[in-house]
Amino acid sequence: MTTAPSATATERLEVRADSDVVRVRQLVRTVAQQARLSLVDQTKLVTAASELARNTLVYGGGGEVEVELVADGRRSGVRAVFSDEGPGIADLDLALTDGWTSGNGLGLGLSGSRRLVEQFSIDTAPGAGTRVEIVTWSR
Amino acid sequence: MTTAPSATATERLEVRADSDVVRVRQLVRTVAQQARLSLVDQTKLVTAASELARNTLVYGGGGEVEVELVADGRRSGVRAVFSDEGPGIADLDLALTDGWTSGNGLGLGLSGSRRLVEQFSIDTAPGAGTRVEIVTWSR
Amino acid sequence: MSDSVPILKIGSTLLVSIQVDLQDDTALQLQEDLAERITRTGARGVVIDISGLEIVDSFIGRMLASVAAISRVLDAQTVVVGMRPAVAITMVELGLSLGGVRTALDVERGLAMLAPAHESAESVLLAAAAERESR
């Protein structure tokens, strides 16, 4: 289900190093507070963003994150988009399986962050990079 | 993702007996020191090499190991290739599963050594032997 | 690489208080530093205070589990203390269980859990306070 929220300003961060992942967490936290998410929802969203930004760095070979405060008339929310021009994901079902990793991780990044947010979608193909979009709304 | 590192000299060792596995460890240690890996990274790489050389001996029926000091301009590293002309691995996903062994091992050699190095790739097919390549870079 | 995380020694226990938003390389460095300090000092316990952490994602969660496993093979016990409720809720939903890791409410209880019989919790805390002052 796609909502067409009215956006305010979009913040963009490059993801090229471990320190950028920390910066993404901080930016998402700030916008989540602006959106008046509860503390638990903030924590879930920031945790998901940390997982996805790390994937952008480690598997995507670096990329960028866009974070924006959104509103649909009734509620405010946060949308974050993680994109890279890396190798893409060939078998998305497998990649979304709890515990599956092609590298050194715990295999919880994609599957777990999907559970932590309200809306989650992935756009990827072998050779065509990866784009993950997440949204969480205030209650 | 494949880097195309510029190689220096390649050392080659036969793996035909338990004592050769020890020799592989020692060679990898020497090259890891030349590449200025940290002590922990040296230990991880040598441990992975020990596992893979043992597999070459036990499952591959013997083979050889090539070790080289590599550089990509920014960093130095160690590449090691373990190859045999043994039976190959029919089900690679299974072989890469923690705890799975067709023999008497703990089933941690492949899965564990993948975790211990930075780059890990296997080329194998039933009847066509097995070739495992690992690379670790200095930080 | 960002700043490394300081490790205090209190009696036979090491105390690590993570006060910063932990980046991945710093977490790995902490793991190595702790292993080295346990061996060098013969510490029997490690208390990791994560009350300063706003999130524990899968990377940090794995680091905590690894520290517990590493210290176990080095004959030391690890206790993670101070986890915020929102962090606990999120970790579970993420799928992290921290199976092999002992936890306690706060530093005081963590130290008490680890102190050998002859080092009473009180004396350990006095030592801790003294150590903090002297920094």
Place this chain on the structure above:
Amino acid sequence: MSDSVPILKIGSTLLVSIQVDLQDDTALQLQEDLAERITRTGARGVVIDISGLEIVDSFIGRMLASVAAISRVLDAQTVVVGMRPAVAITMVELGLSLGGVRTALDVERGLAMLAPAHESAESVLLAAAAERESR
């Protein structure tokens, strides 16, 4: 086959100090030798000093776990001592936990852990020193 690993007897404890890069057949031989020596001497404890080992891979890790299990059924306790921090970190990442194996910082603590009440750690250490001199 490379050189076998010597086994010392100190009080009612066997002490093995692995000083070489252990090849697989030597590790298996050590396991057999230890089982034989426990039975022959009625030793109640085994201390395996691995401070000389630069790595513990899955084969050596399994050997250590097997020695612990074998000595247990022969009514002796095993303690592995002297593991280097880099080895501990690597073992955990490899996936080895040494679950059933007791560990201690060094030979001294390992011997003390095993010494029966009437053999104080000190007397055990004196015996160990004397034994070393007499070699």
